[in-house]
Amino acid sequence: MTTTFPRTAPSTLGIDARGIAAFLDALESTPDVEPHGLVLLRHGQVAAEGWWRPYDRDRVHLLYSLSKSFTAAAVGIAVREGRIDLDATALSYFPELDADVTDERSRRIRVRHLLAMASGHREETIARAEALDPSNTVRGFLLLPPDEEPGTVFAYNQPCTYTLGAIVRRVSGVSLVEYLRPRLLDPLGIDDLAWRRDASGAEFGYSGCYATTESVAKLGQLYLQRGVWEGERILDEDWVAAATSTQVENPAEANPDWRQGYGFQFWMARHGFRGDGAYGQFCVVLPEQDVVLAITGQSLDMQAVLDAAWQHLLPAVDAADADGAGDDGLEARLASLGLPPVRGGRLPDLAAAGPFTGPELDGLVFTHDVDRWRATIDVDGGTLSVPVGEGEWAVDGALAASGAVDPDGTVLVDVRFVDTPHLLHLRVDPGTATVSASWATEPLHDGPLTLRRPAD
Template identity: 85%
Template sequence: MTTTFPRSTPSDLGIDARGIARFLDALESTPDVEPHSIVLLRHGQVAAEGWWSPYASDRVHLLYSLSKSFTAAAVGIAVREGLVDLDATALSHFPELDADVTDERSRRIRVRHLLAMASGHREETLDRARAADPENLVRGFLRTPPDEEPGTVFAYNQPCTYTLGAIVRRVSGGSLVDFLRPRLLDPLGIDDLAWRRDDTGAELGFSGCYAPTSAIAALGQLYLQRGVWNGDRILDEDWVAAATSTQVANPDEGNPDWSQGYGFQFWMARHGFRGDGAYGQFCVVLPDQDVVLALTGQSLDMQAVLDAAWQHLLPAVDAADVDAAGDSGLEARLASLGIPAVAGGRLPDLAVAGPFRGDGIDGLAFTRDGARWRAALDVDGGTLSVLVGEGEWAVDGPLAASGAVAPDGTVLVDVRFVETPHLAHLRVDLAAGTATASWATQPLHDGPLTLRRPAD
């Protein structure tokens, strides 16, 4: 990972460290919010950064729908290079589908409509598009007739973004990552980014991007700088202006920061604009404050994360009483962030029983691995093997696990997939010889054996 920003202190950047500390307090204490990382930039410099162990700065994290903002950047670059016209129809990029797409509204969907989630459909079409054509999602999407005229209604719609990715692949002759590597990733110093692909070999586009938190911050900083990086223009200024302003209204969205309008794969918010992904992946850009906030996590209540930012972080910027004395304490706290390990008694001899079986678990066995236990979980036709720490997280490649014994004798093992938001709970009844597994948050398009950075 080579993405770096100059380091400074909050007070030197006009931010009160106490407000950042209160923001951290809120993230750590709010129900259904679990932070994994934070990078806070102001004036292009790091005011604060930290990772909650076992998550780390050199690891990628699954971004879920924040992937859309990277896909949109690829479209923006293609527009700048004259490869894509925003007012061209989506169908024009797939002439082989012309005879299949007979609905007039579908034929009128333009690239700008895809970017704005304004294809004319009133709701998500992913399942219907897959049903219409299990092998070609673009064809299935274009054969799913819009309910309204394209450009008139908002609906968060995964095939819109998938089609954008397909357009970039079509005009460039390569993959999304191949297209982005020399044009965006290398200039921004992002050397570790991978994308989950579907059965056709195409990046999902709407999800599946794995990148470090610094890459999220860099993308936000690029948009904050109106498309210029180190003096070189990567995105046209009019593209940035359109992408980060309302292209279609969405007043019916339930949460206040999701009903302020939608740009080109960016949400407008009560303050600034942002890209985000399921379970708390955020790229928040505040142009008025010259601030970028990048976050990853496992949070079910994403509105609560933004509420905490507006309540604690925003007032700390250019606060009247910036406290420089708080900088060192905040730095120490950020360096020692961690998610508590599983609490309880010491693990007994787990090798005397098992393998354990239960609902969804074909087998769970424990063996010694040095001073620790190793759990081997047979699931989904394969084996997941992970070291288990006691009183700590044992990090084992893309996994981290911690275990203990509950007062009733149940063995508790938590397994974190540290390149993703996800956590699995294993519960073992030694006497009964049974085990259960449950997700803290349900993965959206992977199972336990594939919840990791995909191969390039």
């Protein structure tokens, strides 16, 4: 089942289009901010939506830690079904580990502590947990004695969410996606959602979820509607209230929108609450304004994205001087969004100059396909093949590329992994037949060959 939001002019929804345009200006001009997709809802209707080519509406995007909010929804549904008790200990769901886990604090970690990133550990434990038990992350995590009493200290800690996912799988007997499909995804009309799995076959839970920008907006709208979707209750209202209010204080966080408190896999913010993920994945919910903002992107400065929202979008809602004068211009702009391709001169005969070698790649070969170049990249024991657009992005499956010649004769090729935030820069020297490669943003748990939507 597919459900989509009605689309309405911003002014009809009480939003000044000039504020949305100013927000777009800020996203496109702020250093270390690169938007890929945006959906802005008010009163459950689309006020603005757009995707920066080569990204598009129907393509999923790696959400990184925004995945946590989908995992939390699975827990909330399992609580509603009576499968999970928030006050039960994590260990109680893994009785086979009872003899191994002897630390009293570890034994007192409850489900609600995992949800609130309040296991009692003072810092991230994922590397230590996986080192303690490479085949069972839950066991490795529970073998790490908390530094403080569970529930008393905040630390962003991936094994908390991994363990939540493992509990859902344990009580349901199916994967997270299988559990969510009839209970959340189908009711919301989320047709395409996939999740990266670890070597044991378990979804990461804390990361690795791939979904469209609109799907992110739907999750936000569900929470804005206090857990009800088209008359059907999916999450209990008291669950939503707890998930979206401070369960543990976190005043030591560096950025202002990250130190407003933490709920159940949601951050509190200076305005409303949100789920977010590395490199600019956002699900921002503003209950007072009845607004949801979903953003996907490749942004290193995530605070700058929220600053721009507070500076430009928030005042545009119910602005005293709002009118419909800017609606048409905004609609045209949203339809024409795009990330700039590589600029420069026409590509030379790269087939004659190659093959190219370099320290980061096993090899690079260019061939000419009818009217454009194609790059074949050997990396990590596998091969990537992508057409290279000149003055545009050429898209093939989960890859897009653009290339040009720099004034110094260097060939520049940018390869975008368009199911993810990531961009690979290639610098090719035709004179020496060498190539160097660098990431604009470093992938956190994938290599070039797996930077795409995983198979179901």
